[in-house]
Amino acid sequence: MIISERDVEQLAFLSRLDLTAEDKIAYTKSLNAILDYLDMLNRLDTDTVEPAAHVLPLKNILREDKLQPSLDKEQALANAPEEEEGAFKVPRIV
Amino acid sequence: MAQYETVIGLEVHIELKTRSKVFCDSTTEFGGDPNTHVCPVCLGLPGTLPVVNKTVVEYAIRAALAINCSIAEFSKFDRKNYYYPDMPKNYQISQYDLPIALGGYLDIELDGDTRRVGITRLHMEEDTGKLVHQGTITTTPFSLVDYNRAGVPLIEIVSEPDMRSPEEARRYLEKLKAIIQYTGVSDCKMEEGSLRCDANISLRPVSSTELGTKTEIKNLNSFRALQRALSYEIERQTKVLGEGGRIVQETRTWDEGKGITLPLRSKEFAHDYRYFPDPDLVPMIIDREWVEDIRSSLPELPDDRRQRYIGEYGLPEYDATILTDTKELADYFEDCVNAYPNPKVVSNWVMGDLTRLLNSGAVDITECSIGPEQLALLLQLMDKGTISGKIAKAVFEEMFATGKDPEVIVRDKGLVQISDEGAIVAIVDEILAGNPKSVEDFRAGKEKALGFLVGQVMKATKGKANPDLVNRLLKEKLQ
Numbered sequence: 396m397i398i399s400e401r402d403v404e405q406l407a408f409l410s411r412l413d414l415t416a417e418d419k420i421a422y423t424k425s426l427n428a429i430l431d432y433l434d435m436l437n438r439l440d441t442d443t444v445e446p447a448a449h450v451l452p453l454k455n456i457l458r459e460d461k462l463q464p465s466l467d468k469e470q471a472l473a474n475a476p477e478e479e480e481g482a483f484k485v486p487r488i489v
Numbered sequence: 490m491a492q493y494e495t496v497i498g499l500e501v502h503i504e505l506k507t508r509s510k511v512f513c514d515s516t517t518e519f520g521g522d523p524n525t526h527v528c529p530v531c532l533g534l535p536g537t538l539p540v541v542n543k544t545v546v547e548y549a550i551r552a553a554l555a556i557n558c559s560i561a562e563f564s565k566f567d568r569k570n571y572y573y574p575d576m577p578k579n580y581q582i583s584q585y586d587l588p589i590a591l592g593g594y595l596d597i598e599l600d601g602d603t604r605r606v607g608i609t610r611l612h613m614e615e616d617t618g619k620l621v622h623q624g625t626i627t628t629t630p631f632s633l634v635d636y637n638r639a640g641v642p643l644i645e646i647v648s649e650p651d652m653r654s655p656e657e658a659r660r661y662l663e664k665l666k667a668i669i670q671y672t673g674v675s676d677c678k679m680e681e682g683s684l685r686c687d688a689n690i691s692l693r694p695v696s697s698t699e700l701g702t703k704t705e706i707k708n709l710n711s712f713r714a715l716q717r718a719l720s721y722e723i724e725r726q727t728k729v730l731g732e733g734g735r736i737v738q739e740t741r742t743w744d745e746g747k748g749i750t751l752p753l754r755s756k757e758f759a760h761d762y763r764y765f766p767d768p769d770l771v772p773m774i775i776d777r778e779w780v781e782d783i784r785s786s787l788p789e790l791p792d793d794r795r796q797r798y799i800g801e802y803g804l805p806e807y808d809a810t811i812l813t814d815t816k817e818l819a820d821y822f823e824d825c826v827n828a829y830p831n832p833k834v835v836s837n838w839v840m841g842d843l844t845r846l847l848n849s850g851a852v853d854i855t856e857c858s859i860g861p862e863q864l865a866l867l868l869q870l871m872d873k874g875t876i877s878g879k880i881a882k883a884v885f886e887e888m889f890a891t892g893k894d895p896e897v898i899v900r901d902k903g904l905v906q907i908s909d910e911g912a913i914v915a916i917v918d919e920i921l922a923g924n925p926k927s928v929e930d931f932r933a934g935k936e937k938a939l940g941f942l943v944g945q946v947m948k949a950t951k952g953k954a955n956p957d958l959v960n961r962l963l964k965e966k967l968q
Contacts (some may be wrong), residue, residue, distance in 0.1 A: 409761055411572055450530065453771040454718045460507050460544035463514040465526065471524045471532060481523040482633035485574045
């Protein structure tokens with residue numbers, strides 16, 4: 396077991412997930428199963444394989460520094476749960 | 490008591506002056522009504538994809554070359570994950586293990602010595618949105634979020650822990666600012682937040698080579714704040730260590746009003762960012778020819794300009810250092826020298842009266858009302874003997890306040906120097922008659938009395954008498 400239930404709790408906190416006691420047991424088990432599988436991959440000899448930063452054979456996709464008009468305010472705020480003075484209104488975080 | 494050595498490293502964020510944001514085509518313009526410089530990409534709407542702005546990469550390389558960094562052959566973007574509403578995506582796109590540039594340095598001058606400060610890395614990332622709290626940060630139930638700044642391109646420059654005093658840290662930041670400004674990739678305005686600085690600071694026993702536990706100080710909005718916060722933190726850490734305590738590794742914020750640093754609650758910065766390569770962005774392989782093109786387009790940088798001022802203009806090192814500190818001041822100075830080819834005289838005026846007036850009025854050199862040609866005209870009036878040096882200073886102040894040409898001020902205010910011998914003789918006679926005691930003193934060998942009498946003549950002529958003439962006439966009369 397590489398991942399403990401405490402690790403799962405910490406991960407859940409960082410991901411803002413509310414897990415029940417049963418959830419925690421289940422996720423601890425499945426996350427460990429995934430890591431066991433990765434362990435199996437680690438047994439492969441990859442000395443001659445370049446690390447991949449991306450799965451697609453693409454590089455240097457760049458755009459010119461050009462402007463497009465902004466969304467208008469109503470559109471920008473259309474999905475805001477709440478708004479005030481043109482700003483997204485959110486609960487205090489700290 | 491144990492003697493401690495201070496160890497300081499700085500992390501500096503600089504906004505790049507591109508037209509559009511780093512991953513989308515919204516404007517980077519400063520200010521604006523909240524959420525009016527946004528698009529689906531920088532609002533993090535589902536289904537959108539970021540595309541890297543080529544000019545951002547170019548500017549990052551340009552800045553990196555100016556501080557002697559090596560440009561990576563292979564570079565990529567990563568996601569820095571955290572929950573805070575300043576980013577709508579719940580992550581910030583940054584660079585983690587393969588930044589665009591590594592391993593540079595810059596040289597700083599301090600008390601006549603040159604010190605080299607290492608630069609660990611330079612990477613690209615996106616700026617965050619701005620949160621406005623209603624009331625104070627601890628009492629407000631809500632925050633208002635403006636995403637205009639979200640996605641504005643930043644470079645972060647991380648120094649080695651090479652600085653040993655608050656003064657050195659300040660000097661480093663000033664020098665870095667000057668160099669980046671010279672490259673033209675940013676305005677570096679601390680007051681608008683286009684240059685921001687966090688400081689890492691720790692103490693260690695003088696003989697030790699290991700690093701002590703550090704604290705990170707945020708909210709440093711000026712050079713002065715940086716220096717004061719570091720001085721305060723040295724005092725605080727010295728006290729804790731002196732009492733046998735331990736430094737807690739934490740993030741602290743500088744309270745400008747109280748003049749102290751305070752711990753930020755650690756929950757705000759859960760330092761577990763779970764970086765991973767951003768699958769929405771593909772890697773960059775930086776073409777060497779492109780790098781060399783950028784290198785060859787770099788302008789003359791502060792160190793080279795300073796050397797030129799010493800070599801070509803024959804200026805003292807002190808003058809050369811101050812004049813080249815900002816590109817704007819150096820450009821102004823050179824325009825003045827082109828109009829009046831006596832660098833030392835121009836330097837004295839620019840570093841003296843002009844700097845004093847700029848500082849006292851909080852005026853930027855780019856908004857200075859005295860143009861280089863006008864300064865040259867004033868100096869020519871002095872050379873011709875039309876006005877005295879003392880009057881020139883008064884005219885200079887008037888030029889600064891009104892933007893008028895020096896001849897106009899001299900004519901309108903009747904400030905032309907009195908060089909008519911007859912007119913001055915009459916006043917000299919008057920002063921001598923009115924101050925028999927001083928006359929007697931001078932004849933008894935008190936040289937000082939002459940200075941007093943010259944002063945009286947200057948006063949009587951409202952400073953307009955030609956001082957050389959006054960001196961000569963007084964001496965003749967007193968023989």
